[in-house]
Amino acid sequence: MQTPSVARRNAALASALALTLSAPNAATAAEAVPAQNGAAAPAYANEVPAGLVALGAGHGYYSPYAFVVDKKARTLTVWTQDAGGYAQIAQFPADLGRSDGDKKAQGDHKTPEGAYFLLEKLDGPTLDFSQYGKRAFTTDYPNFFDRRDGKTGNGIWLHAVPDHTPLTRGSRGCVVVRNDVILDLTKYVRLTKTPILIEKEIEFLPAADIKKEAHEITQALEAWRAAWSAKDLDGYISFYDDDFRAMNMNREQWRRYKDGLNGKYQTLDIRLSRPLILRYKDRFVARFLQEYRSDKHADFGEKTVYLRKTSNGVKIVGEEWREDSSQLARDEIQAAATAVSACATEHCPPTAAASSASAN
Numbered sequence: 001m002q003t004p005s006v007a008r009r010n011a012a013l014a015s016a017l018a019l020t021l022s023a024p025n026a027a028t029a030a031e032a033v034p035a036q037n038g039a040a041a042p043a044y045a046n047e048v049p050a051g052l053v054a055l056g057a058g059h060g061y062y063s064p065y066a067f068v069v070d071k072k073a074r075t076l077t078v079w080t081q082d083a084g085g086y087a088q089i090a091q092f093p094a095d096l097g098r099s100d101g102d103k104k105a106q107g108d109h110k111t112p113e114g115a116y117f118l119l120e121k122l123d124g125p126t127l128d129f130s131q132y133g134k135r136a137f138t139t140d141y142p143n144f145f146d147r148r149d150g151k152t153g154n155g156i157w158l159h160a161v162p163d164h165t166p167l168t169r170g171s172r173g174c175v176v177v178r179n180d181v182i183l184d185l186t187k188y189v190r191l192t193k194t195p196i197l198i199e200k201e202i203e204f205l206p207a208a209d210i211k212k213e214a215h216e217i218t219q220a221l222e223a224w225r226a227a228w229s230a231k232d233l234d235g236y237i238s239f240y241d242d243d244f245r246a247m248n249m250n251r252e253q254w255r256r257y258k259d260g261l262n263g264k265y266q267t268l269d270i271r272l273s274r275p276l277i278l279r280y281k282d283r284f285v286a287r288f289l290q291e292y293r294s295d296k297h298a299d300f301g302e303k304t305v306y307l308r309k310t311s312n313g314v315k316i317v318g319e320e321w322r323e324d325s326s327q328l329a330r331d332e333i334q335a336a337a338t339a340v341s342a343c344a345t346e347h348c349p350p351t352a353a354a355s356s357a358s359a360n
Contacts, residue, residue: 044085044086044207045085045087045207047204047205047206047207048079048086048206048207048210049079049202049203049204049205050202050203050204050205050210050279051115051197051199051202051280052066052068052081052197052210052278052279053210053213053214053217053279053284054081054214054217054218054275054276054277055195056081056190056193060328060331060332061193061273061289061328061329062193062287062332063188063189063190063193063194063195064080064081064082065078065079065080065188065190065194066079066194066195066197066278067118067185067188067194067197068196068197068199068202069094069096069196069197069198069199070201070202071111071113071198071199071200072200072201073201074096075093076091076092076093076175076177076181078185078188085207086207086210090184092177092178092181092185093167093177093178094167094175094176094177095161095167095168095169095170095175095176096111096170096175096176097109097110097170097171097173098169098172099170103141103153103156104151105151105152105153106153107153108173109172109173111156111171111173111174111175111198112151112153112198113199113280114143114145114197114198114280115195115197115279115280115285116139116140116141116143116195116196116197116198117139117140117192117194117195117196118137118138118158118189118196119138119140119191120137120138120191121135121136121137121186121189121191122135122136122137122138122159123135123136129162130162131161132159132161133159133160133161133162133179134160134179134182135159135179135182135183135186136157136158136159136160136182137157137158137189137191138155138156138157139156139158139196141154143285144285144304144306144318144320145280148317148318153173155172155173156173156175157174157175158174158175158176158185158196159175159176159177159182160176160178160179161178161179163178163179175198195276195278199280213279214277216314217275217277217286217307218275218277220239220307220313220314221272221288221305223235224236224239225270225272227239229269229270231262231265233255233258233259233262237251237254237255237258239315239316240315240316241310241315241317243317244315244317244318245318264296265295265296265297266294266295267294267295269292269293269294270291270292270293271291271336272288272289272291272303272333272336273289273290273332274332274335274336282309283306283307283309284306284307284308284309284314285304285305285306287302287303288302288303289301289302289303289324289329289333290302290303290333291333299323300324300325300330300333301321301322301323301324301325301329302321302322302324302329303319303320303321304320305319306318306319
């Protein structure tokens, strides 16, 4: 049972996180994203790629940009999100794997489908210009879900080709653009934090539906955090899928592991930053900063949780953590704490407070 003070804090955090995800329910063509580098400001979109649930519109840790590859249309588009909504700010032709379909195995020459991140930038004399043009970005294929599905292969890049090479040649599975395009795209890339969503055909949803889904995922993460902080083991483990695996443990082993930690610590407090959330079909990737404090141990880093949608809501099927105590990471989580403080002292808009009350 939550005490009134804990309940108020949880409601405030839920409201604050929801506020940072909020966009207008009905974006209009008259509304515009601030111009980039002096260019004309694009209009907010009424419909958004379904996979872009929430981008990095926080304090700056995550990129506010995402690349979206539509295999049927053979295009790469650049999307951004701010407090006002989403906008498509660029579109380019793209080449793909010379074989159709979703990548399954090493050497099948297919472009994978899913939500990925750009990891490293390659250019200069180490890059074969005749094959990859002036620049390339590596991706994290095979990602967590690909490995669960038994997919194999590696070396899936976003790269360029020489100007004389047609964008109909077909790659060995990479996404390919022109030299001038890869150079232009570079300004949108924050290594390890800029997503690239690749799908057979991009599904678009109303901006209001995207906002609703972002709110639902964020509310679920907050309820998970609250149960964890309260050492409510039954409540905490209810957020985990029967097929969960992490750190070589299944769900029951994970429960016993957490039960042991609960017995060791007298107090426990967890803070989360605003999440970046991507979706592919019924699967989600959520990344956020996590500050963990107990009376005997403290750490700070980035948590990635992998979820799937079920008839009982979203469930965690896997999670990863890595240490990151950089100032940028601390600023990101402090921004979330400031938003919580503002809500707790009744500086939230009335609609946000009402939303929080009805959600709890």
